Amino acid sequence: MKLFSSLTWSQALIKGCCVALAAIVLWCTPAGAYENPDLLPDHPTNIIDLARTLTPSQEERLDKEISSFEEETGWKLRVLTQFDRTPGRAVKQFWGLDDKSVMLVADARGGNILNFSVGEDIYPLLSRTFWIELQTRFGNQFFVAENGEDEAILQTIQTLELCLRQGGCSVVPGLPQEQWVLTFITSAVGGIVAGFAGQPRKEGEFFSWQWSLIFSPLWGILFLAFGIGPVVTRTTDWLPLARNVIAFLGAAVLAVVVPGLIRPAKEES
Numbered sequence: 001m002k003l004f005s006s007l008t009w010s011q012a013l014i015k016g017c018c019v020a021l022a023a024i025v026l027w028c029t030p031a032g033a034y035e036n037p038d039l040l041p042d043h044p045t046n047i048i049d050l051a052r053t054l055t056p057s058q059e060e061r062l063d064k065e066i067s068s069f070e071e072e073t074g075w076k077l078r079v080l081t082q083f084d085r086t087p088g089r090a091v092k093q094f095w096g097l098d099d100k101s102v103m104l105v106a107d108a109r110g111g112n113i114l115n116f117s118v119g120e121d122i123y124p125l126l127s128r129t130f131w132i133e134l135q136t137r138f139g140n141q142f143f144v145a146e147n148g149e150d151e152a153i154l155q156t157i158q159t160l161e162l163c164l165r166q167g168g169c170s171v172v173p174g175l176p177q178e179q180w181v182l183t184f185i186t187s188a189v190g191g192i193v194a195g196f197a198g199q200p201r202k203e204g205e206f207f208s209w210q211w212s213l214i215f216s217p218l219w220g221i222l223f224l225a226f227g228i229g230p231v232v233t234r235t236t237d238w239l240p241l242a243r244n245v246i247a248f249l250g251a252a253v254l255a256v257v258v259p260g261l262i263r264p265a266k267e268e269s
Contacts, residue, residue, distance in 0.1 A: 037090040048091065051081040053106060053149045062157065075122070075164045076101040077157060081149075083108060092117075102160060106153055113149060114139030114156060125168030126160075133172045134159060175235045183227045183240070184247055190222030191248035195255025207256060223248050 039050060046066040047059050054062065066077045078095050080087075080103060087094070097103055099119040106113050114135045118126075137143065138152045138159075147155075163169035197219070198212035212219075227244050 036085070036087050037094070039085055039087040040090060040094050046077070046095075047079045048087070049079075049081045050085055050087075051083040051106065051108065051149075053081040053153065055150070058150055058154070062154065065161075066157070069161050073164060074100060076119075077160060078103045079106070079153060079157065080104070081106040081153070104153065104156060106149060108144075108149060111141065112136070112139040113144055113152060122164075126163060127170065130163075130169060130172060137172055137176065171230075171233050173234055175231060175237070175240060179230065179234075180240050183230050184244055186222045187227030187244040188247040188251040190219040190224075190227055191251030191253075192255045193219040193222065194248075195252035198252070199256055 039048075041048060046063045047054070049059055062079070066079075070076050076095075076097070078097070078101065080091055082105065086107075091097075091103070095101070095103070097117065097119070099121040101117075101119045102122060103117040105115040105117065107115065112135055116131055116135070118131065134156060138156045144152055159172060159174075162173060193215060194212055197215035198207045198209065200206055201208050201211070223244075227248065228241065231241050231244060
């Protein structure tokens with residue numbers, strides 16, 4: 001009798017664990033996440049907007065734009081938005097996705113709303129780092145909060161069309177304000193390093209070029225790699241480039257002149 005009770009308790013424990021595990025899987029997995037063809041439209045379309053992210057006019061305009069782009073270039077772009085429902089893998093057969101296809105999946109449940117399914121023929125033109133930068137630029141929470149999910153989708157598609165038309169991109173075109181500010185700061189920091197390294201160390205010397213050259217790997221990385229490189233690879237506008245150059249030169253001059261002015265004042269006091 002004791003053996004029967006122990007066996008019954010063990011079975012109940014195993015059954016309870018299985019039920020709990022199944023509940024967790026069902027809770028974490030969206031309905032029809034793997035295969036739900038019932039959610040697919042009954043007519044050909046380049047956009048499946050299950051999350052109702054786009055307005056009807058935006059969807060109609062974008063659908064025509066994608067069709068024209070495919071006829072012109074042969075590259076296939078598709079957009080799927082989802083929230084609590086998704087057709088899953090059935091959408092690949094519906095659209096006939098192949099090696100020349102890109103499917104943008106917008107899902108607001110994660111930290112970044114953008115995900116991509118990319119065909120093999122596109123990777124030689126748009127590297128994996130390009131997709132990471134594209135995702136972080138337009139899909140991050142700050143961009144979405146300021147511009148909206150619809151704008152994130154529209155600007156992403158426009159960027160893909162631009163890059164595929166010109167035969168590929170190594171980086172995402174365009175220089176956002178926050179990225180330019182970062183390049184401006186690194187340019188100024190590079191100028192400070194170059195200026196401090198080049199402070200005169202001999203009587204009658206205005207600038208120590210030897211010491212500045214010794215420290216050139218440090219300020220060169222800050223100014224050229226992080227201050228100039230991201231600007232010239234993303235935009236042809238000369239204004240942000242000029243500002244960064246002025247920030248570097250101005251910071252370098254201040255780093256040379258200011259200590260020379262402070263030193264005599266301390267000696268007099």
